[in-house]
Amino acid sequence: MILTVYSFHRYSIINLFLFIFFIISFIGCSSSKRFNDEDYNYPSKSNINSPNISVLLDDNNTTQSITLESNVILYSAEKSLAIINSGNKIITKADGENIFINIGDKNFTSEYFKLGTKDKNSVIKYNDKKYRGFLKLLSDGNKILVVNELPLEDYLRGVLPLEMPIGQGDENYEALKSMAVAARTYSLSKMNKKNKTFDVYLDVRDQVYGGIEAEKEITNKLIDETAGLILTYDDNPAQVFYSASCGGHTENSRNVFGNYDIPYLQGVQDGDEPYCSIMHGFEWTEKYSTDKVLSFLLKANKINNSNYNIENINIESRFTSGRVNELKFELTSDNIDKEIIITGNNIRSIIKRENGGILKSTMFDINFDNDILEINGKGNGHGVGLCQWGAIYLSNDGRDYKEILSHYFPGTEIESINYDK
Known part of the structure; x- marks a missing residue:
C-alpha cells in the first residue's frame, strides 16, 4: 500500500x-x-x-545577531527582499507578533523571515554549525525563534x-x-x-x-x-517510541505515558539473556544518603520540609516487564508517620543521578541500609x-x-x- x-x-x-x-x-x-x-x-x-520539517535551533534571545559566511537571500512571509553578501551582519529583534531585522541602514518588519539560497541544496551556518535548507526567524512574544526548515x-x-x-x-x-x-x-x-x-x-x-x-x-x-x-x-x-536499552524487556506504553493502550506497544521480552546487555554501562549503580533522598522528595513537593527520618524504602510492586511500578518511602517526623509512593516513570525524574540527570531506568533493585539507598539497575531509557x-x-x-x-x-x-x- x-x-x-x-x-x-x-x-x-x-x-x-x-x-x-x-x-x-x-x-x-x-x-x-x-x-x-x-x-x-x-x-x-x-x-x-x-516535505519540510521545522527544527527549533534557538529560543533564548530577545535580540539576535547573525554574521553570514556566504551570500544569502532574505525572504519575508510574502517575497524575497534582498541579497545579503557574505560578511554582513543581521540584527534581529522580537516586535510583538512580528520580527524586526536591521541590515546596515535598511530595516524590515514581517511575520517571519527566511535566510537561504535559491539552490535546493542551500547550506547556511548558525552558531558555528552548518545546516541544510533555510533559517527561519520569527517572534514568540519577546523571544526570537531560530528554526531550521529543511526537507525531512x-x-x-x-x-x-x-x-x-x-x-x-x-x-x-x-x-x-x-x-x-x-x-x-x-x-x-x-x-x-x-x-x-x-x-x-x-x-x-x-x-x-x-x-x-x-x-x-x-x-x-x-x-x-x-x-x-x-x-x-x-x-x-504507527506511534513510535525508542530508547537506548530496555534492560531485557520492553515496556507497555500505558505504564510509562498513561492512557496509551496500543496493541503493538505492549512490551516484549528481549532475549533470555538481554540482547541489549552488549551496551557499555548496561548495569549501573547509584547511591544516596538519606539527606539526598529527602532533598529529592522536597524538590518534588512530596514533603514540605526536610525534618524527617527515613525509616524504610522498598519496592511495593513491579510491572510485568520487571520495572518498578511503586517505590514506597516510610518517613517519621515528631512521632508522625508518613508514607510516600512514587510510581512508574515518575521515579526517574524525582530520583536523580549523581550528575543531576534523570535516573537511567526503572528496571532496578534497591538496598536501604545504614541510611544509604543503593539502586542497582539495568538499561537506559523508558x-x-x-x-x-x-x-x-x-x-x-x-x-x-x-x-x-x-x-x-x-x-x-x-x-x-x-x-x-
Missing part, C-alpha cells in the same frame, strides 16, 4: 518527548551486507522530494548518526535501517501538529539533530535506501518500543531491519509514503 503525505496527516498520532542519545559502538560479526569503500564515499542525495529526508541525515552508534564495519547496518524507519515515522507524526511554530526540538525532547557536520556517508546511504518507508498499523501510521542496543545485537545476529521492527512493534507493517502526492 502507498500512503500519501495527506493520508498520513489524516491519521496523525500524538507523540511525546523523548529523551536519548548514545556514542558508544562495538565490533561484532554478522551475515549482513559488508560496507566497502564505495559505501563510505556514498554522496548524499538531496533530490528526494520530501535531509533532516534525518543529521539525526541518525547521533541517535544510534554506526559501528566499525557492517555490524549495525540493519539496526541503523530500522532506526531510520522509526525516526521517519516519528518525525512525520510531529509534523502534523496544529498551530505550532516548529515541529521538533533538536535534542532529546524529540530527536538529537546535529546538522550537516553530524552526517555520515554511510547513514546518508541507509536513509536513501529506506526513503519514504514508515511503520503502519491497520493501514494507519523502555517503550525499539530498544536500540537490542536492535544492534539482532543486526549482529543476522536479522534484517524488517525482522527487527517486527520484533519491537509486533503486528505493524512497513509501507511507503508517496511524498509527491
Whole structure:
C-alpha cells in the first residue's frame, strides 16, 4: 500500500518527548551486507522530494545577531527582499507578533523571515554549525525563534548518526535501517501538529539533530535506501517510541505515558539473556544518603520540609516487564508517620543521578541500609518500543531491519509514503 503525505496527516498520532542519545559502538560479526569503500564515499542525495520539517535551533534571545559566511537571500512571509553578501551582519529583534531585522541602514518588519539560497541544496551556518535548507526567524512574544526548515529526508541525515552508534564495519547496518524507519515515522507524526511554530526540538525532547557536520556517508546511504518507508498499523501510521536499552524487556506504553493502550506497544521480552546487555554501562549503580533522598522528595513537593527520618524504602510492586511500578518511602517526623509512593516513570525524574540527570531506568533493585539507598539497575531509557542496543545485537545476529521492527512493534507493517502526492 502507498500512503500519501495527506493520508498520513489524516491519521496523525500524538507523540511525546523523548529523551536519548548514545556514542558508544562495538565490533561484532554478522551475515549482513559488508560496507566497502564505495559505501563510505556514498554522496548524499538531496533530490528526494520530501516535505519540510521545522527544527527549533534557538529560543533564548530577545535580540539576535547573525554574521553570514556566504551570500544569502532574505525572504519575508510574502517575497524575497534582498541579497545579503557574505560578511554582513543581521540584527534581529522580537516586535510583538512580528520580527524586526536591521541590515546596515535598511530595516524590515514581517511575520517571519527566511535566510537561504535559491539552490535546493542551500547550506547556511548558525552558531558555528552548518545546516541544510533555510533559517527561519520569527517572534514568540519577546523571544526570537531560530528554526531550521529543511526537507525531512535531509533532516534525518543529521539525526541518525547521533541517535544510534554506526559501528566499525557492517555490524549495525540493519539496526541503523530500522532506526531510520522509526525516526521517519516519528518525525512525520510531529509534523502534523496544529498551530505550532516548529515541529521538533533538536535534542532529546524529540530527536538529537546535529546538522550537516553530524552526517555520515554511510547513514546518508541507509536513509536513501529506506526513503519514504514508515511503520503502519491497520493501514494507519504507527506511534513510535525508542530508547537506548530496555534492560531485557520492553515496556507497555500505558505504564510509562498513561492512557496509551496500543496493541503493538505492549512490551516484549528481549532475549533470555538481554540482547541489549552488549551496551557499555548496561548495569549501573547509584547511591544516596538519606539527606539526598529527602532533598529529592522536597524538590518534588512530596514533603514540605526536610525534618524527617527515613525509616524504610522498598519496592511495593513491579510491572510485568520487571520495572518498578511503586517505590514506597516510610518517613517519621515528631512521632508522625508518613508514607510516600512514587510510581512508574515518575521515579526517574524525582530520583536523580549523581550528575543531576534523570535516573537511567526503572528496571532496578534497591538496598536501604545504614541510611544509604543503593539502586542497582539495568538499561537506559523508558523502555517503550525499539530498544536500540537490542536492535544492534539482532543486526549482529543476522536479522534484517524488517525482522527487527517486527520484533519491537509486533503486528505493524512497513509501507511507503508517496511524498509527491
